[in-house]
Structures are given as structure tokens and as C-alpha cells.
Amino acid sequence: PGPGPRLGCAALRNVSGAQYVGSGYTKAVYRVRLPGGAAVALKAVDFSGHDLGSCVREFGARRGCYRLAAHKLLKEMVLLERLRHPNVLQLYGYCYQDSEDIPDTLTTITELGAPVEMIQLLQTSWEDRFRICLSLGRLLHHLAHSPLGSVTLLDFRPRQFVLVDGELKVTDLDDARVEETPCTSSTDCILEFPARNFTLPCSAQGWCEGMNEKRNLYNAYRFFFTYLLPHSAPPSLRPLLDSIVNATGELTWGVDETLAQLEKVLHLYRSGQYLQNSTAGSRADYQRLPDSTVPQEDYRCWPTSNRERCHRLEEVESSSQISPVVQ
Numbered sequence: 315p316g317p318g319p320r321l322g323c324a325a326l327r328n329v330s331g332a333q334y335v336g337s338g339y340t341k342a343v344y345r346v347r348l349p350g351g352a353a354v355a356l357k358a359v360d361f362s363g364h365d366l367g368s369c370v371r372e373f374g375a376r377r378g379c380y381r382l383a384a385h386k387l388l389k390e391m392v393l394l395e396r397l398r399h400p401n402v403l404q405l406y407g408y409c410y411q412d413s414e415d416i417p418d419t420l421t422t423i424t425e426l427g428a429p430v431e432m433i434q435l436l437q438t439s440w441e442d443r444f445r446i447c448l449s450l451g452r453l454l455h456h457l458a459h460s461p462l463g464s465v466t467l468l469d470f471r472p473r474q475f476v477l478v479d480g481e482l483k484v485t486d487l488d489d490a491r492v493e494e495t496p497c498t499s500s501t502d503c504i505l506e507f508p509a510r511n512f513t514l515p516c517s518a519q520g521w522c523e524g525m526n527e528k529r530n531l532y533n534a535y536r537f538f539f540t541y542l543l544p545h546s547a548p549p550s551l552r553p554l555l556d557s558i559v560n561a562t563g564e565l566t567w568g569v570d571e572t573l574a575q576l577e578k579v580l581h582l583y584r585s586g587q588y589l590q591n592s593t594a595g596s597r598a599d600y601q602r603l604p605d606s607t608v609p610q611e612d613y614r615c616w617p618t619s620n621r622e623r624c625h626r627l628e629e630v631e632s633s634s635q636i637s638p639v640v641q
């Protein structure tokens with residue numbers, strides 16, 4: 315994986331440890347280990363999935379139905395390739411092979427991720443959640459200015475994304491669309507969501523202005539930002555975070571401004587400037603100690619996200635022993 319030769323059918327000949335990862339309406343995803351040891355994801359049309367199943371029931375044409383479903387996978391593969399970005403799942407290659415009854419079945423080979431579990435995310439640190447929101451901001455900025463035009467994700471739910479090293483990446487692109495909506499007046503430009511509708515302007519060229527980017531933004535607000543950004547954030551960053559949540563929920567900003575504000579939060583956090591105004595502590599209380607570690611690593615487990623490197627102090631505390639901990 316990585317830059318270098320593309321993977322093809324040869325790479326799939328001797329994979330090991332195949333494991334089912336998940337499936338949706340059309341596709342099934344498996345995790346496999348390549349002969350070199352790297353783990354990758356394989357995506358193919360799910361032969362027992364709803365999409366193929368309902369088509370075959372209706373039309374009785376297995377090969378034709380396969381081609382229809384495989385078209386979605388093919389479209390996704392082309393988009394992964396054309397939209398390359400750190401927050402778009404990386405395509406490593408693909409393989410066409412004949413199966414028992416269907417010629418030329420397509421398997422795509424991509425970077426492996428972990429499913430986005432919202433409940434789990436709500437229990438991680440604010441830093442982890444902010445990283446995901448920033449990833450999403452960078453992705454939406456890229457989609458709005460992509461070489462193909464402004465790309466919108468018609469099906470935008472957490473399950474269309476995976477996490478790779480704590481970064482959010484889009485994996486399901488079969489419902490992406492590039493064309494903006496044509497209009498004769500703004501009454502043609504209504505963005506509908508379950509809790510809220512927005513009317514956008516109709517441009518002189520006859521397109522709904524910014525509709526693709528604003529659809530993405532509001533979805534980012536309702537599925538991610540509103541849950542992940544403010545909760546347990548450093549108090550001094552709250553006003554800025556609240557303004558990001560509010561502006562995306564009201565669609566008052568475009569994608570450029572939204573990303574600029576998210577990057578500003580990153581800058582304030584990274585530089586330590588966010589500590590200057592807080593009552594919890596000032597920057598003078600902290601000192602940078604390069605290459606330092608905590609010798610005993612005896613901090614408590616529950617507030618840390620690093621489960622392997624903490625002592626189970628809370629177990630001792632709950633049994634009210636006061637003695638050094640030996641794990």
C-alpha cells in the first residue's frame with residue numbers, strides 16, 4: 315500500500331485472515347492480510363445483499379442485476395481515485411475476475427478503517443472528537459473545490475465514513491453527485507431536512523447557488539458537529555465552538571469560513587493560547603519537556619484514552635487500599 319505499484323488480482327491470490335467487516339444496501343466489505351503483512355479492505359457487490367436480491371426478484375436477471383449493482387462500486391472507485399485527499403479513503407487497486415456464474419466481478423482494494431460508532435465517540439476525549447470534526451471540515455472543503463466541481467454526498471450518515479488513525483475518511487461515494495440543481499427561481503432551491511428547510515438563491519446562470527456545499531455542511535452539523543464539538547471542550551474554546559455549531563446549523567457560513575474557524579480552533583489549541591484566558595490554569599503552569607515520559611505511568615485509567623499504559627488506580631481506590639499499585 316501507499317504510493318507505488320497498484321495492487322491487482324495478483325495481490326489477492328494469497329491473502330490470509332479474511333474477515334467480514336460490514337455491509338450496506340449494495341456492498342460487502344472484508345478485511346484481509348496481504349502476503350506482505352499489510353491489512354487492507356476488499357469491497358465487492360454483496361451477493362446476498364438487498365440491492366442484488368430485490369433486483370433479481372423483480373427482473374430475474376442475475377447478470378444484469380450484478381452489472382447494475384457493480385456500476386455503483388465502479389462509480390465509487392472512480393471517485394476515490396479522482397478525489398484523492400487525506401480524508402478520502404485511499405484506493406490501492408482493483409481486480410476483475412470471473413466468478414462461477416458471472417463474468418468480470420469487481421473487487422476494490424482500499425485502505426482499511428474502523429466503523430464510526432457515535433456512542434463510542436461520545437465517550438472519547440474532546441481532542442479525539444475535535445480531530446474528527448476538523449477532518450470533516452477539511453474533507454468538505456476539498457469536496458466543494460474538487461477537480462470535478464462541487465461534490466455533494468446525497469447519503470450522508472456516519473456509516474459512510476470510517477476512522478483511520480483517528481482521522482475521518484469518506485468510504486462510500488456511490489451516492490455522490492457533482493451537478494448543481496437547475497432553477498428558474500429560489501423556490502426551486504429548497505434544501506429539505508427532517509427538522510429544517512432552507513431556501514437558497516437561484517443564480518443568474520440558473521443554478522441553485524452553493525446547494526451542494528450547503529447540503530454537506532448542514533449534514534456535518536446535524537450528524538457530527540452538534541454532538542462532537544462542544545461537549546467537554548476547554549472552556550475558553552467554547553464560544554468559538556458554539557459559533558461554529560450555530561453557523562453550520564443556520565447555514566450562515568460556507569465551507570471556506572467553516573474550515574477557517576476549525577483551523578483557528580486547532581491553532582489556539584496547539585499553541586496553548588487557549589490556556590491564557592482560562593481560569594483552570596495558565597501557560598506558565600506548564601513546561602515543555604521534550605522526549606519525556608511519565609516513568610511509572612501511574613495516571614488514572616478512566617480519563618485517559620490510552621488504555622494500555624495506565625494503572626488501574628480506580629480499582630485500588632474502590633477497594634480503598636492506599637498502597638503502591640503493581641499491575
Ligand SMILES: Nc1ncnc2c1ncn2[C@@H]1O[C@H](COP(=O)(O)OP(=O)(O)OP(=O)(O)O)[C@@H](O)[C@H]1O
Nearest residue numbers: 336337338339340341343355426427429473485486
Ligand atoms: N475501508 C473500510 N474499512 C472498514 N470498514 C469499511 C470500509 N469501507 C466500508 N466499511 C464498512 O462497511 C459498511 C458497508 O460499506 P458501504 O457503505 O460502502 O456499503 P453500501 O452498500 O454502499 O452501504 P449503504 O447502504 O450504507 O450505502 C460501511 O457501513 C462501513 O462501516
Ligand SMILES: *[C@@H]1O[C@H](CO)[C@@H](O)[C@H](O)[C@H]1NC(C)=O
Nearest residue numbers: 327328329330348349350351
Ligand atoms: C501463500 O501463503 C502461505 C502462508 O503464508 C505460504 O506458505 C505459501 O507459500 C504462499 N503461496 C504462494 C503461491 O505464494
Ligand SMILES: *[C@@H]1O[C@H](CO)[C@@H](O)[C@H](O)[C@H]1NC(C)=O
Nearest residue numbers: 504506507508509510511512
Ligand atoms: C419542509 O418542506 C416540506 C415540503 O415542502 C414540508 O412538508 C415540511 O413540513 C417542511 N419541514 C419543516 C421542518 O419546515
Ligand SMILES: *[C@@H]1O[C@H](CO)[C@@H](O)[C@H](O)[C@H]1NC(C)=O
Nearest residue numbers: 535559560561562563564565
Ligand atoms: C443560533 O443562535 C441563535 C441566537 O442565539 C438561536 O436562536 C438559534 O436557535 C441557534 N441555532 C442553532 C442551529 O443552534
Ligand SMILES: *[C@@H]1O[C@H](CO)[C@@H](O)[C@H](O)[C@H]1NC(C)=O
Nearest residue numbers: 550551582587588589590591
Ligand atoms: C483571550 O483574550 C484576549 C483578550 O481579551 C482575546 O483577544 C482572545 O481572543 C482570547 N482568546 C481566547 C482563546 O479566547
